[in-house]
Amino acid sequence: MSQPVIVWFRQDLRLNDNPAFAAAIQSNAPIIPVFVDDTAYGRAAGTTSLWWRNTSLRALAGDLKTRGLTLIYRKGDGLALMRALVEETNAATVFWNRQYEKDTIARDTQLKSWLKENNRNGVGHVGNLFFDPWQIINKNSGSHYKVFSPFWKACLQAGLPCDLSVPPAQLTAPEQWPKSQPLPEASAAPATGMDALWQPGERGALKMLDMFFENSFDGYADNRDTPGGVTTSRLSPHLRWGEISPQRIYASLGEERIDTNDGRKFLSEIGWREFSYYLLYHYPDMPERCLQQKFETFPWRDAPEDLEAWKQGRTGYPIVDAAMRELATTGFMHNRTRMIAASFLTKHLLIDWREGERWFWECLADADPANNAAGWQWTAGCGADAAPYFRIFNPIIQGRKFDPDGTYTKTYAPELANLTGKVIFAPWEASSDTLSDAGISLDVDYPAPIVKHETARARALDVFHAL
Ligand SMILES: Cc1cc2nc3c(=O)[nH]c(=O)nc-3n(C[C@H](O)[C@H](O)[C@H](O)COP(=O)(O)OP(=O)(O)OC[C@H]3O[C@@H](n4cnc5c(N)ncnc54)[C@H](O)[C@@H]3O)c2cc1C
Structure with a gap:
């Protein structure tokens, strides 16, 4: 039987329209599909995204199985493990779809050179x-x-x-499968509302x-x-x-x-x-460094209590709190409220966008090496093509404009369910009768605002202006 080839799955957990997989099929060689849980290269996935990936890997393994292939799973240093696997299986070629984080690029470049030195091929695709x-x-x-x-x-x-492809129903397996570690255990979704919403x-x-x-x-x-x-x-x-x-x-x-x-x-x-x-x-340092250099000296506040209130959805601004609670219960947040919540953290609270980026990385199912950092830098005003620093979302007006009847806000902040009209987004403006009719005692059932909008806005403008 001919020498096998390896398809290295990474951020491309699908069989259809997968250029690396399609190229392996075209080679007519036996195929060894591999996933490496890389502990040395690429940023480790946060809790929610990791749950997604592990669930998705099981689906991928099942789809490969029906085509006669076994997904080989190994955990450790991606480069070292791939070299070992190539030697162990005598694979002629490794196919992959490219990743674009700086250390994953370095890893793939090294692997490609090593393969060449050893009379083998490493072939990257745009996947x-x-x-x-x-x-x-x-x-x-x-x-x-x-x-x-x-x-x-x-x-x-x-x-x-438009590079589309459908793999055949049966594929050629190698004569002997290399050893695989067991796939990560199936586990319950990290947030209560996730199972109903998602099918990784x-x-x-x-x-x-x-x-x-x-x-x-x-x-x-x-x-x-x-x-x-x-x-x-x-x-x-x-x-x-x-x-x-x-x-x-x-x-x-x-x-x-x-x-x-x-x-x-x-x-x-x-x-x-x-x-x-x-x-x-x-800009390979985008996840850690401001694209606009001048923001690197920005005097962010060290305010752990405010940061915690933001994370827990207890800022006292209903649209911000609803957003943070949507994140906690579903692993997702709507784009509009991502912008509102991120603007609130970086401008109203003057907390470093990297704190927010890290929290989103931990909690989002879609936590993405490029989109997350780009979204945060855009909102904070320090990114390429960013929102100008003086664009400070007013969380009250944003709520009234984009969630006019409070459907979204009340879903995730149900303690406000009995409020109606404009005060949904500024409960402190409601009369004491309105609050008591709605069953709300401010700072007991729902927090009072942790900062006053006008004061926070003026403070942010001062600091941004001085840059
Ligand atoms: C602070 C902040 C953090 C963000 N973090 C992430 C993240 O970690 N992962 C992520 O995928 N997106 C992120 N986004 C972008 C955007 O919010 C989400 O992609 C979008 O909400 C996903 O919902 P959807 O799939 O229903 O989008 P749709 O509106 O249906 O758009 C379709 C697809 O287009 C892409 N897309 C949409 N909006 C954007 C955008 N503004 N920037 C880049 N791509 C976009 C996404 O891949 C999305 O799935 C972030 C935005 C902000 C402001």
Whole structure:
């Protein structure tokens, strides 16, 4: 039997539309699918995202099994383990879809050189983006883009690729399987509301896309800023672990959807994801360092009690608290409320965006090496193409505008369920009769605000202005 090849699954936990897997199939060699829980390269997943990944791995292993293949799972140093596995199996080629964090790039480069020195091949593919980040260049400056709109225009002009594939029902297994450690145990979801909401794995991703087209696609451009109800696709955790590719999403939009306002808007959001990875590649320190250097000396407050109140959804600002509690109960947060909650932490509380980034990393199912840091830097005002520092979301007005009847806020802050009208978003403005009719004693049933909006806003503007 011919020498086997290895497919190294990483952030691409799917079999369809998987260029690395498709290339291995095309080689006609026996295939050894591998997942390495890499403890040496790449940022370790937070609790919620790790639960997602482990559940998804089981789904992937099941899908491989039906095609006659066994997923080999090993935990440890990714580079060392892959070298050992190649030697052990005498694999001729290792196929993978590229990752773009600086240390994963370094790891893959080293592996590729080592394979070459040993008369073998390492072949990387674009599996989770439309383009490798070095492919899109600003022709005027000869450098990379720093602003989203021209970047996305250049992507569209280059023509979004659509590399789709379906693997055959049976694949060739090696004569002998290498040893595998047991897959991580199935465990209960870390948050109570997660099981009902999510189905990690490729099948769950495709189902989510269908549900989006059926229920929320029409009107997406207008509704996507409304956090109450399901107004967006909720594909982000599936995209994060590569259970579906952006190219599949693009193809599924089809001609009749793509030429609509909703289609263009939705595709441009996938474009924002592409841009985040582009930035991560061009600014490898993005998860730790401000893209605008001057923010590195910003006098962030060390305020552990305020940080804790924010994490627990007890700031006294209902839309912020609802957002943080949505995160705690579902592992997800709507994009509008991510911006409101992040703005509140970095501007009202003047707490370093990295504290917020770390908390989101721990709690989000979609916690993503590129999108999370880019989202935080954008909101804090220190990123590329960022919201200007003087844009300080007013959490009261944001609530009234985007959650007008309080559907979202009351879902996650049910102690406010009996309030109506504008005071839902500023309970301290309600008369004592209104509060007592609603069964609320401020600072007992629901916290009083931990900062006064006007004071916090003025303080933030002063500090940002002095930069
Ligand atoms: C502070 C902050 C932190 C964030 N952290 C993450 C994160 O860790 N992981 C993550 O995937 N997204 C993150 N985002 C971006 C965005 O909030 C989510 O991608 C979006 O809410 C996911 O919901 P959806 O899948 O229903 O989005 P949809 O509106 O249906 O959009 C479709 C897809 O486009 C991409 N997308 C949408 N909006 C953005 C955006 N603003 N930036 C980049 N990509 C986008 C996502 O992959 C999303 O799944 C963050 C945003 C902010 C402001």
